[in-house]
Amino acid sequence: MFLKPDYNVENIYAIDLEELQKVGIKAMLFDLDSTLMASKSGAYTLKTLDWLDKVSQNFFIGVISNNKNPEYIKKVQAISDFPILFDANKPSSVKAAQFMKEHGITAETAVLVGDRPLTDIWCGKKLGCKTILVDSITAKTENMPTRFVRKLERCCIRNWG
Template sequence: MLKRLFPSIYVNSIYDIKFEELYNEGYRGIIFDIDNTLVSYDTKHPDERIVTLMEMLKGVGFNVALVSNNNRIRVQTFNEKLQLKAYHKALKPMTRKIKIAMQAISTDRSNTILVGDQIFTDIYGGNRLGLKTILVIPISEKEEWITKIKRNTEKKIIKAYLKRVNKNAAKH
């Protein structure tokens, strides 16, 4: 069970992801969470750096979607500049909206990446579908109370994940 909570990749931020390498490995779709993955929880609109990143990803050949557990107004407001396929109230780790997003961006389990900041929602949801999952360090400590409660357990899982990664790296 613990392995289902481990990300495929763990990075500091979305800007540390090697997107071109992932494209060269055959990945064609990226599904991003919004809050504390792309921007802080209380940031309404993407900044120019996010807009530029999304344009770069499309230029490389990726199809991109947003899947958030947040409400419709939050997701629509954030997506005004980006104009991506975007889904709200996803109820991650449930997989229904992730599957809908993959269909909308014409990808499948074998060539889709899910990027998020939470283990119990984003990573577990993506892993349930067999996607490549990328965990990023949350942008801000400001978040909903329920998320704050889960963060202590997430820290223990990340510690176990890093221990496993380091053990495997020592073998090679």
């Protein structure tokens, strides 16, 4: 199945970091909105910052975001101490591949983590990375239309291929 992620977990905190190390992962590339922070919030929670700190002890951290709002970019960059690629144009893998090259990351040792199959997971597959699909970091508080689209996307993954 072409959009089936390697791992499908509830949220970033449920990612098995030891397992990733065991299979040779050295770099974790994250989608930003809904994956690392509430959509359009421009802020990490303390819990997320703690978790990222733990991740950074054993992995390179990078963010690959489709967001291209200059104000938002400035805000997020000011609070992040890892490289971020904005306006990444996922599911295209062109800019993401360039970003990986710049940081010396190879696809075999990288995992792409995101909440959207049709952008994040597809991009990760094109890059040849391992992929992890997470539910939105704010899944329980999302409105109905957003939840509907998510269900539809997940239904597509199950039925394709």
